[in-house]
Amino acid sequence: MDHERKDDDLEKLLHSMPKIDDTRSKDELLERLKNDKRLTDISVTPVRKKRRIVPVIAAVAAIILVAILIPSFMNSMNPGKQSADQAMPKSDSKIAPAESIEEEGENFARDASSESAALMGGASQYAVFPADLDGGTIMNIGLQDAQAVSIPVSILLTKEELESKGLTVSSTDLELYNAFAEELDEQSLGFEPMHPIDATFTEDGDRLSVFLNDEHEYDLSAAKQEVFLHSLQQTFPSYREINILDASGNPAEFDQVGQLEPIHMQSGEWHTPFYVYHQENGQELLSPGFMQQAGSFEEALRLMQTAPNDLFAPTIPKKLNLTVKLKDGIAEVTFSDTVQLDSMPMNEASQMIDALLLTASSFNVQLKLGHVEPLDWNGLNFKETLPQAIGSNPLPFIHK
Known part of the structure; x- marks a missing residue:
């Protein structure tokens, strides 16, 4: 009964509190938010300098959302409400103190600002351009999808990563592959493990020779063979000719097709249309x-x-x-x-x-x-x- 009485008293006290109206305009709120160091002193370290930016709608939406909610958080700092809080009898009811509400508001504002800043880092991008490299380069590589399809991917390599391997932006496709392919975590990128290819390589200008190890399994099925051949083209696009040989240096023979002919390319010119490919992971x-x-x-x-x-x-x-x-x-x-x-x-x-x-x-x-x-x-x-x-x-x- 005493507990119910306290709840009734509490409810009456809350109803008797003066109604507080915030007469500030949205422009005033937005200006105050822009000058609030809690929202502007947040540093977000980008993973990589982006060429593109996402539309500012996401950032503006986050700021407007904060602007709408801030007045309710500011009410907790009103002297009249603080006096009522002090006069309020202690009870078992779980009511968050004003300090907790204010802290929650600050955390929300900080999270919203951080999320907006992160969104501004870049939009969906499916192609790489010279302006994206920022002193680094890309390693072309064909990665195997769960549905037995080889997808051409560009692994972004920074200038520091190149220097750690003694390489430069002028290094060949093969030099980049030999340096980084074994260390690449294909599964973390959403692909099946395939690299490094079970072979050794030599290059002579624009000609690449692939010496398959005797225990390779690229000819076990037509699907494996197709993925292997497509991956070679996507991984080494700068070569005009790719010769696939056995360990003795003779043209390799696959069960499905017999002796493999050299792959002739025009140094990166595939003459292929591009489509959207949906992976099983979305x-x-x-x-x-x-x-x-x-x-x-x-x-x-x-x-x-x-x-x-x-x-x-x-x-x-x-x-x-x-x-x-x-x-x-x-x-x-x-x-x-x-x-x-x-x-x-x-x-x-x-x-x-x-x-x-x-x-x-x-x-x-x-x-x-x-x-x-x-x-x-x-x-x-x-x-x-x-x-x-x-x-x-x-x-x-x-x-x-």
Whole structure:
């Protein structure tokens, strides 16, 4: 009974408290938040300098959310309420003290600010450009997915990581592979363990020789063979010819196809359209469809509007009509109707633009897009010829 009486007294006391209205405008609250050191003195160390930024909506939304909630937290600091709190009889009811509420508000503001700062670090990016390297380079590598597909990935290597191995940005694909492939944690990146390849390598200019060890298992099935051959092309794109040999130096023989012919490439030119690939873990990447080539850049763009199989999805919506003009190494792609990128989901818009850039790079042409708005979007300037992509699916180097 005494406990119920205390609860009744407490309820009456709370109802008798004066109602406090915050008459400040949203602009005043926002200005105060901008000047609040608790929100501005928060340092966020970026993993890597990004070329692109996510739209500021996420950051503004977090600030507005803080602005809406701050008045309720400020009420706890009101003298009238503090007097009522002091006069309030002690009871078993679990009511958080004003100091706890104020601390919770500060923690919320700090978390919201930190999350916004982290979001501003970068958006979904599926291609790598020279401006992204920041004094480092990339290691191209084809990683094996759980569905027996090789996906081309760009492992970002910092200048410090290169120097630790005695390498530079001019080091060859093979030098980078020999230095870092064994240390790469493929499983942490969402792939099956495959590297380093069970072989030794030699290079002679733009020719690469792969000497398979006798115990290799790349010919146990057609799927294993396909992943192995695709991974070689994706890992060593700078070579014009890749010779696959046995330990004695003779052309290797696989049970499925017999003697392997040299792989001829045009130094990074795959002539392949890029599609969206959905991993089982939910991660989305851009990849050629089993390295299938197109006869021309224009044909590649048409192919990108249709799924080639059940594993890959289109990167250009089928409803979009476009024309292609190729002159002096520049492909001018113009959409018949203006494409509003801001009206598309961010990841889909990034996938389409980056797939276009990767496909253009696969044909060794630069890309200029017409009828695309806004003209300045996600770090790209559509008023000019766009930078050439130098790699796909940027991922950090994670040690085993």
